[in-house]
Amino acid sequence: MTTATARAHPNIAFIKYWGNASDALRLPVNPSISMNLDGLYAETTVTWDEALPADTLRLNGKDEAGPALERVQRHLHAVRQHLRLTQYARVVSHNNFPTGTGIASSAAAFAALTVAAAGASGQAVPERALSTLARLGSGSAARSVPAGFVRWFTGDSHETSYAESFAAPDHWALVDVIAIVSDQHKATGSQEGHPTAPTSDLQAARVAGAAARFELCQQAILARDFDTFAEVVERDSNLMHAVMMTSRPPLFYWLPATLALMAAVRRWRAEGLRVCYTLDAGPNVHCICIREDADQVRERLWQHSGILEVRRATVGGGAALVNAG
Ligand code: PMV
Numbered sequence: 001m002t003t004a005t006a007r008a009h010p011n012i013a014f015i016k017y018w019g020n021a022s023d024a025l026r027l028p029v030n031p032s033i034s035m036n037l038d039g040l041y042a043e044t045t046v047t048w049d050e051a052l053p054a055d056t057l058r059l060n061g062k063d064e065a066g067p068a069l070e071r072v073q074r075h076l077h078a079v080r081q082h083l084r085l086t087q088y089a090r091v092v093s094h095n096n097f098p099t100g101t102g103i104a105s106s107a108a109a110f111a112a113l114t115v116a117a118a119g120a121s122g123q124a125v126p127e128r129a130l131s132t133l134a135r136l137g138s139g140s141a142a143r144s145v146p147a148g149f150v151r152w153f154t155g156d157s158h159e160t161s162y163a164e165s166f167a168a169p170d171h172w173a174l175v176d177v178i179a180i181v182s183d184q185h186k187a188t189g190s191q192e193g194h195p196t197a198p199t200s201d202l203q204a205a206r207v208a209g210a211a212a213r214f215e216l217c218q219q220a221i222l223a224r225d226f227d228t229f230a231e232v233v234e235r236d237s238n239l240m241h242a243v244m245m246t247s248r249p250p251l252f253y254w255l256p257a258t259l260a261l262m263a264a265v266r267r268w269r270a271e272g273l274r275v276c277y278t279l280d281a282g283p284n285v286h287c288i289c290i291r292e293d294a295d296q297v298r299e300r301l302w303q304h305s306g307i308l309e310v311r312r313a314t315v316g317g318g319a320a321l322v323n324a325g
Contacts, residue, residue, distance in 0.1 A: 003047040004119030008111035008144045008319035009036040010097070012176050012286050014221075014233045014278060015214045016240040017139055019197030019207070021154065026139040027161050029197070030210035032152050033217050034143045036316030037176055038169070042108035043322065044093040046116040052088035060094045075110060075137040079117045082133060083125070089117065097311070106190070110137030111144035111319040119321045130319070131162040138191070147318035149221055151214070169315040172224050173291035177275075179301050180309040181257040182283045188251055190281045196247040203247075206239045226290060230269060230276035233288060237278040244281075255283040257306030268300060 011034040019029040055073045057064040064072075076089050091113065095105055114134040118125040125133075127146060135142035136158075143150045146165040149172070155161025197203045213236050220229035244251040258279065265277040265287055275289035275297050289297050294312060301310050 001047060001049045001051075002120045002122060003045060004116050005043065005045040005322040006112045006115035006119060006319055007041045007043045007322055008108045008115065008141075009038060009041050009313075009316035010105060010108040011036045011140060011143045011150065011316075012278065012288070013140065013143075013280065014229075014288070015210065015217050015236050016280075017152065018194065018240045018243060019203060020139070020194050021156075023195055025158055025161070026135050027156070027158075028139055028152065028154050029203075030207050031154050031214045032140075032143070033150070033214060033221070034140070034152075035149050035174060035176070036144060036147065036169070036318070037313035038316035039313050040095075040097040040108070040311070040316075042093060042095045042105070042112040044091060044109070044112035044116045046113065046120045047090040048085060048087040048117075048120050049090055050087050052090060055088045056090050058090075058092045071137070072113065075113060076117065078136045079114065079133055082129075083118065083121050083123055085121055089120075091116075106138035107140040107144045110134050110141035113137065114141070115145065115319040115321060127318070128162045128164070131164070132158055134319075135161060135163075139194070140190075145319045148315055151218060165318070166218060167221060169317055172221060172315070174315055175289055175291050175294040176313045177287040177289060177294055177297045177301065178311040178313065179261055179285040179287060179304075179307055180311065181255055181261070181285065181306050183308055188281075193244065193251055193281055196249070196251065197243055199248040200243040200246040202239075203243045206243050209239075210236075226274045230274075230288075233276050233278050234266075241279065251281075253279065253282055255306070257304070258283045258285055260306070261285040261287075261301070261304060264300070264304065268297070273297060 013034040015033040017032040021027045131142045131145040142163040148169040149167035152163035
């Protein structure tokens, strides 16, 4: 019996991943960029145990059966094949943030699960291989394995589709001030959403411009050029949501408070605050700002109606083992 515990942060995408070239391998149709969110994490312990008749999952203090367990079992099956293991695993995991509300809980969950599973095997698995493995559980989990500012090239096979860091967490003091406007579990998760992307007439146009936006965003981060960064991050988020809203069936993630906040953020930027918005597959608004402006953004958010909670995250490190035994 061998065990290990790992922690991984969720990440917020600046250039979004939406739609797969291969649903089975979760190969994305476009490259994406994100930063890890410090302070928020999933912590997962994996124990490989010869005596277990099947994989088990305890999530936030509750023994899971059904879809959550099955998704973890599918992922562990893939990890077993890649690491040539034969035992089943006991998985115990908890998040310190709400699941299913636009903070990408699956990214942190599958990054932590992968790193703990590999750690418990005793094998030294390189970061790149950990990132490809994490991708099989949830595409964006590939980006929660490396530290700081991360890019994920599409690749064209399991081995070539991985994420890597292109700037360390201390490269640029960005803060994600997250306005939580709903704590309901979202109706359609990204797993079911990706396959609908090609049904939108706008997806081809979004994908055609993705490489250019990726380059612009990466250069803006490397140069710490907030104006260029803000413009491309908001445009990319709007493009993804335009695809979602025009898919069949359509996916509307925005609530009235979401739209009001997007307009407010643009107004604040015009007034001189260095802040921009981006949204994942949920209604919560991620306000990405320069550290000196984060308190102002937080104060102004609280003056809006419809805000349930405001969270704040700086740039986080990569997924890592907490201990191994
Ligand atoms: O990793 P998934 O399948 O949960 O997809 C994530 C999709 C978005 O969060 C909407 C965008 C992204 O790049 O993180």
